[in-house]
Amino acid sequence: MNKITVGFLTFNPKDFFTQSTPMKITRALFISLPLLLLACKEQAQKTTTPTVVRTNKQITLDIKEANRLSELPLGCIQNPLPYKSGVVIAKESDLAMPAVHHPAFYGCFDWHSAVHGHWSLVYLLKTFPGLAHRQEAIDKLNKNLSPENIAKEVAYFSMNPESKMFERTYGWAWLLKLQEELYTWDDPMAKTWYNNLKPLEDYISEAYMEYLPKLVYPIRTGTHSNTAFGLSFAYDYAQTVGNDALAQVIRESAIRFYQQDQDCPMGWEPSGHDFLSPCLQEMDVMRKVLAKEAFEPWAKAFLPALFDQSMDLHPGIVKDRSDGHLVHLDGLNFSRAWCLYPFKDNDLAYNLATEHLDYSLSKITDGDYAGQHWLGTFALYAFKVKKESS
Structure with missing residues (x-):
């Protein structure tokens, strides 16, 4: 039977079956050392697992904070410039100011930011009836979310073949989030805005269902x-x-x-x-x-x-x-x-x-x-x- 070397020890396996005291010790070490090392590793893992205590820091959205944050979308949803356009130019008529193609969502630098700026105002109006700029927010939402404006927004997606991909899927997601917020608000004006946006909601829902089965790999960017x-x-x-x-x-x-x-x-x-x-x-x-x-x-x-x-x-x-x-x-x-x-x-x-x-x-x-x-x-x-x- 061949000899075996483990670390600095060399032995013949048949010696494990002898009753000599030195080999008894060697055999015990050989069998128990791996178990000892495993136990030490497990103990180290137990002792190094951190204990986490929940922070006592309180951050709340109160009326003061709501008023502060409401000023941001109010300051941009009807601000046409600067603006980053997503237009693919296929013909001269495609070149126009943002409000021509997007009479509802022409502010806030780009389409998706305009959409979620509207979500912000809806959420704040819904959550804080005493919002300082309540009437200003309502007036701007009424003007932007009209049936005529939404019809033009829907029409943009068929302006040329490339327009089908406009704001896929980030802007799409925020439009549906806006509709979700309106749907869950039991208020007559919310119902009006929801119904006005319904054609765009329906278009984007269908676009999602057409697009996702074709997407072979997810996009994992930040x-x-x-x-x-x-x-x-x-x-x-x-x-x-x-x-x-x-x-x-x-x-x-x-x-x-x-x-x-x-x-x-x-x-x-x-x-x-x-x-x-x-x-x-x-x-x-x-x-x-x-x-x-x-x-x-x-x-x-x-x-x-x-x-x-x-x-x-x-x-x-x-x-x-x-x-x-x-x-x-x-x-x-x-x-x-x-x-x-x-x-x-x-x-x-x-x-x-x-x-x-x-x-x-x-x-x-x-x-x-x-x-x-x-x-x-x-x-x-x-x-x-x-x-x-x-």
Whole structure:
């Protein structure tokens, strides 16, 4: 029988069956050492797992904060310039001022920011009847969300073949989120605005159902085209208004895209101009489309550090808020918060959400249009999810 070397020990296996005292000791060491090392490793893991205590810091959306944040969309939803157009020019008539193509959503620098600026005002009017600029907000919404304006918005999508892809899917998702907010508000003017927007809602719902089965791979960026974000918001809408066909397509698509994902590399985030977290947005939509008993093991395999309380995640730092791309990271802080707050029994998730929301909240009314035209919405949505998750 050949001799075996383990570390600095060389022995003949047949000696294990002798009764000599030295070999008894060697045999005991050989058998027990691996078990001892394993036990030490397990003990080290137990002693290094952090204990997390929920923060006592309170951040609330009160009437004072609501008034402050309402000034941001009020200052831009009817402000036509500056504006970043998404027009693909196929003929001369395509060249026109934004209000020609988008008489409802021509402000706030771009179409999607105008849409979610309207969502912000609807949410604030609905939540705070005593809003300081209530009548001004109502007047602007009445003017922008007229049946005639929405008809022109719908017509834009068929202006030329490239227009079908306009605002896919970020702007689409915010339009459906706006409709969801109106649908759940029992107020006559909300019903009027909802009915006026219905043709655009229907168009976008159908566009989603046509597009998603063709999308072979999800888009995992931290900006507008992120697939998980668009799915998550559209799923909320579909569930709320009872659009079962859209909800089914979204559920099937999300599971097809993400069910096999594990160990999402949070350490790679953020990119330099992210306003969405690819990992957290994916977890957000899977939380919605999977049953609880299926989601919990998926989530623990996908982001284990969040659930063993060891995740080290810091708010994104912005060094120049006049730079329209760099200021995206304030938005990332808010969107991370709205993805984390739903884990209400997870102290680490709550602490991280609160830290991120608090970090950027005071910084978004600095007078620079690069951030002010959109960041208020992100802050408000983080507050909304925080309230609904408490």
